[in-house]
Amino acid sequence: MASVKAVNVQLPSLPSGWSADKDFKPVGTLSPAIKRNLEPVGPHFLAHARRKRHNRTFSEDERIEAQQNVKKTEAEDDNEISEDEDPVMMTREAKDWKGQDHYAVLGLSKYRWRATPEQIRRAHRKKVLRHHPDKKAAMGQTDEDDRFFKCIQKATELLLDPVRRRQFDSVDEGAEVEPPSKSQIKKPSHFYKLWGAFFEAEARFSNKQPVPKLGDDNTPEAEVRAFYDFWYNFDSWRTFEYLNEDVPDDGESRDQKRHIEKKNANACRKRKTEDIVRLRSLIDQAAEQDERIKRFKQQARAGKDAKRKAKEEEAKRLQEEKERKKAEAEKAAKEAEEAAKAEREKNKKAKEAAKNAAKKNKRVLKSSVKDVNYFADGEASAAQVDSVLGDVELIQSKIDVDELAALAERLTLAGKDSNAVKTAYTEEAKRLAGAGKIKEGDAKFFV
């Protein structure tokens, strides 16, 4: 808005005789304005809208916007580098770079391995602005003390190389968190706090990200198990090359060089193995102190017991059921047998009675004809006796038990009345003939 336009035209000189108060002379006014609609787009319109809504003039708006911008950069500065420099650190020699804390040199000790390359670059720039030897010379310190500047350069060079940065991070003591001892853990909450911090620090070496958290008392069992599984199968990029002895690079002592290289490699391997063992034992310790694991074990055991008990009870119940059923079946069988026996005896008696009755009736039949003297007046001839008895036999053989009883009764009532007896027999013979049990003419006498 306020950019200055250079116009390549020449202004006229002041004509002689021109004068005005304070060199300013108003001559006229502007023509009336036209109201139009601005298109509400573009950054300049938005600036216009901002001015209009907040009633700011151009210069006010510029000042406020500029102030806001300044504030932002200052805030950034604040959280970047706020650390004071340790005087001991200032006196370090750059050639002892292995011993220096590179993050502290750049003022990033609260970020450490979390610092982004961008942060490192910015921190470097800030530090250089402050510690550049030329700057010191300009400020009057002429002792050519550029030691710390060299340290800064060394630290930046190392931290911006991803491989070398990892090597340093691997052995960065400032980022180390000591594992808690047993005596430190007086309450369960201490366990989560102290071991949690330890594992969080160790997690920076993990190839796999994100790393599961230790969690707290309420973490479900599956997550706790996953946590320990993860740590027992920990995949670490931690290396120990940073601690290597310097390899001489002059061509003369090649054997010496190889020897040191070999020694270094062995030392690295040994340290790596030691580190794995260390971590493993620490995980063991943590798992041992973890109340949750104990609780899960107890719960598991309790659960198992309950299951077993339930199973046994079930078996017992089934057994009892079986026995009960068996007893019931036996009892029923016995009862049925007895009933059948009684029935059989009863039937037997009835049959015998019926037999006796039939026998008696038959005797009645025989005696009835004998009592009426075989329907003969006087002495009965043998032939008549034979035919009468033959008919009686015939009737007897064809008649059933009930009819026999009825006939016997009738004959008993008839007594010695021969006519009545005869009628009874004749009717019986007819009835039987009618029923088709005897043939017409079978009975010879009772017709």
Added chain:
Amino acid sequence: MGDANGASTEVERFAIGISFGNSSSSIARISPEGKAEVIANEEGDRQIPSVLSYIDGEEYHGTQAKAQLIRNSSNTIAYFRDYLGKDIKSIDPTPCHQSAHPQQSGSTVAFSVRDSASETPSTVTVSEVTTRHLRRLKQSATDFLGKEVNAAVITVPTDFTDAQREALTAAAKEAGLEVLQLISEPVAAVMAYDARPEATVTDKLVVVADLGGTRSDVAVIASRGGMYTVLATAHDYELGGASLDQIIIDHFAKEFIKKHKTDPREDARGLAKLKLEGEATRKALSLGTNAQLSIESLVDGIDYGSTINRTRFELLSGKVFSQFTGLIEQVVKKAELDLLDIDEVIFSGGASHTPKIAQLARNLFSEKTTILAPSTEVTSINPSELSARGAAFQASLVQEFDAEDVEQSIHPMVTVTPHLSKPIGVEFSSGTDTNFQPLLGAQTALPARRIAQYLAPKEGGDVLVRIAEGVREIKVTKPEPKAKEEKDEEDSDFDDSDDEEEETREVIWKVENPVAELAVKGVKPGGKVEVMVHVNPDLGLQIAVREVGGQTAVRGAINGSA
């Protein structure tokens, strides 16, 4: 959206720019490097035809749907943008002659298509069609960017009514897009150029010719200090790329009739095929000097193939071209301006690729005017992408704003501002003459402030700065009598640059109304004088003049009249 950055549950707003056209649409965003880029959809198209087609309940979109205009025209919806928010009486259904026909449905327009697997057609309102279209565009952008797009700035023509704007906003909301702002197409095109990192803020008068597929809109825009004011617009609803396609269609149809004695235009499918291929041929002619057209089984199973060269096409379309230039002249006249006043002509829209149109404009305007079209300016942006880019730029600006903030900023309270009716400038001397140089152009929105440095007289000394209102006059000089008549069509050497410009016209500024005089004393030889003019909305003036490098400034104020 009040606590957009406070609650984590609130979805972060991610906005793109959408150019929603009658024939095609584009989506664009600002890349992390700050450059506008137009996003290609799954098929690789950056100009996505605004067409939806349904086959067995399956929805096709873009180029695939456009191809269905031949075989499945009754279930294909095209050219629906202009129907949004209107009733059946006020629409022109001509463009839809070869696709699903618009019908009345309540107070809005609807289409009857079989959009599901069932046999019976269902009625789909134009809002619903728009929603489906925007949903597909949103999906394409989301897939491309790998991040859910949930807001957009959409461009609309300058004559879009409030009802249409509301309908579009509602349809977009239905599609899951929050409309941050609707901006007008020509302004988006200007902004697409101004948003380029190398662009500088200058005061200029711009003609934006948006030559679309079925309609053309031309607008005159005053760009003052990066703020835009539309001075005049002109619309032609029948002129566009389709008019040029028609010329090609007619040309080939005549050729076909000569050979085969049948008119392919009488067969619906033949016409649809010709239309689709003719459009492709016309686009090819914008790039090369020759273009082919080949259609299998155009009509009665006859395969047809032919070529056309650019010259023939340009000869045939002379009339249509003059309609385009006529529209541009008309709008400049409507804005009460002269062609010489125009600093820049921006060609936007698909038909702007046609080289001849830009060349005609080149001849129409003065040599100082920049013609921003692919054939006249190598650095020009693809005309089809302009409005989408402008929308994307605006989207990146207002993305962080609260909805309320946007609403307040685009409220008439803010947008309606007084504009200078006459330019304000400084009188200067050239040789013995006194002359006028405008510092604030006419149509500058107030309040405004400009600073400029002028040369002092070589010998130094006291300098007079006279602030005045100026007037622009056009000086016409006729070097020779009128040239001969226009050449007839047989002459293939179509060179009209020399026989139409018979007179030279130039702009001359004159002081009309002096406002104030200031004196700077004791300027060093070869020094410069800086003049700062601040105009209040009430037409009050604050003027400060000082020598560059000097400490003291001469100040003065003139009270406003209103």
